[in-house]
Amino acid sequence: MERLRRKSQYIFTLLANAYWLFPWRSPIYQGPLKKICFPGLNCHSCPAATMSCPIGALQNLLATLRPGLQMGQIHFGAYVLGSLGLIGSIGGRMPCSWICPFGLLQKWLFLLPVPKLSFWRPLRWGPYLFLIVFVVLLPILVVDSLGYGSTWFCKYVCPAGTLEAGIPLLCLDQGLRRAAGWLFAYKFIVLILLLIWCTVTTRPFCRAICPLGAIYGLFNRISWLRLRFHPDRCVQCEACLTICPTGVSFYNGLDDLNSAACIRCLRCFSICPANAVTLEFGPVREDISNTSESEII
Amino acid sequence: MRRYLPLFTAIAFIALLALGIWSGEVPVVWHKAITICLSCIGIG
Numbered sequence: 303m304e305r306l307r308r309k310s311q312y313i314f315t316l317l318a319n320a321y322w323l324f325p326w327r328s329p330i331y332q333g334p335l336k337k338i339c340f341p342g343l344n345c346h347s348c349p350a351a352t353m354s355c356p357i358g359a360l361q362n363l364l365a366t367l368r369p370g371l372q373m374g375q376i377h378f379g380a381y382v383l384g385s386l387g388l389i390g391s392i393g394g395r396m397p398c399s400w401i402c403p404f405g406l407l408q409k410w411l412f413l414l415p416v417p418k419l420s421f422w423r424p425l426r427w428g429p430y431l432f433l434i435v436f437v438v439l440l441p442i443l444v445v446d447s448l449g450y451g452s453t454w455f456c457k458y459v460c461p462a463g464t465l466e467a468g469i470p471l472l473c474l475d476q477g478l479r480r481a482a483g484w485l486f487a488y489k490f491i492v493l494i495l496l497l498i499w500c501t502v503t504t505r506p507f508c509r510a511i512c513p514l515g516a517i518y519g520l521f522n523r524i525s526w527l528r529l530r531f532h533p534d535r536c537v538q539c540e541a542c543l544t545i546c547p548t549g550v551s552f553y554n555g556l557d558d559l560n561s562a563a564c565i566r567c568l569r570c571f572s573i574c575p576a577n578a579v580t581l582e583f584g585p586v587r588e589d590i591s592n593t594s595e596s597e598i599i
Numbered sequence: 600m601r602r603y604l605p606l607f608t609a610i611a612f613i614a615l616l617a618l619g620i621w622s623g624e625v626p627v628v629w630h631k632a633i634t635i636c637l638s639c640i641g642i643g
Contacts (some may be wrong), residue, residue: 330633330635331633336629336632336633345641346636347609347636347639347640353632354632355632358631358639359631359632360626362604362631363624363627363628376622377624378622379624380615380619381624382619382628383612383615383617383619384613384615384617384618384619385616386612387608387612388613388616390612391605391608453638456638456639457639457641460639463636463638463640463641467635471635471640478642482641482642485641486641487639488639492622514631521608522607524604524608526605526609584600584605585605585606586602586603586605587602
């Protein structure tokens with residue numbers, strides 16, 4: 303299972319960044335594939351990006367909501383939310399661990415042999431804060447005299463934009479290099495700090511920041527694919543907790559196995575020696591509760 | 600009702616996706632994605 307997931311991550315990372323003609327043709331890909339929202343976090347201004355970033359696209363639509371309404375166009379992000387909701391309703395947060403290139407980067411960085419730190423659990427609310435404030439509210443509410451907002455998450459937070467688009471484009475274009483100022487310096491520092499954090503903690507961006515993961519996480523309990531914990535089979539070996547990249551502690555009832563924090567890497571399913579974690583696909587079974595806590599009680 | 604929640608959710612989001620396509624959001628998404636986003640790269 304782990305090998306399959308690794309292959310999936312590599313394949314999707316390559317598919318999302320398959321335009322290698324940028325040094326000779328246009329600096330970024332401008333073809334029809336960019337009409338599709340990529341299910342992971344991958345900046346569409348990356349020179350090699352072939353698809354659009356859903357978080358960037360959603361912010362752009364919300365930032366132009368007011369002028370659009372004045373012109374009789376209601377573009378509130380239905381296309382982007384529909385795409386994400388459809389994927390989320392099938393696999394929940396599965397794209398975070400099977401598709402997302404930024405998730406793959408975090409996984410690599412954590413392999414570096416440096417001292418490791420635990421994750422402070424209240425930071426789990428971070429993705430919702432970034433989603434509600436930076437992706438939705440600020441682009442709609444803070445507007446210029448013409449009614450246009452800004453893409454706040456991309457501008458002030460997103461490290462993927464700095465890494466995948468900012469650095470390569472500034473290397474390629476002298477004009478952009480000259481235009482770079484304090485904002486680029488700030489974003490670069492944010493990126494460096496995050497990359498350092500990734501070396502000491504597992505998937506800190508997914509757990510504390512990512513608004514895309516926050517959207518997918520809302521579907522974990524009601525998606526077609528779900529995990530089920532069987533406490534009667536559990537031998538309390540803690541192998542699931544040890545291997546979980548997001549620290550979901552379901553064996554002792556602290557978390558729900560299908561909580562929004564779970565990125566569906568399925569490592570707990572693979573490693574459990576007692577088969578206490580199983581996969582379900584299809585309608586929700588009502589005979590047994592999905593929550594580990596209620597089953598333990 | 601809860602049993603078929605995954606199905607209802609998927610149908611609702613397919614409808615939302617269709618609404619987005621019908622209302623002309625796809626060209627807007629495409630147009631933004633084919634131009635260099637200065638905010639993303641930390642310039643504007």
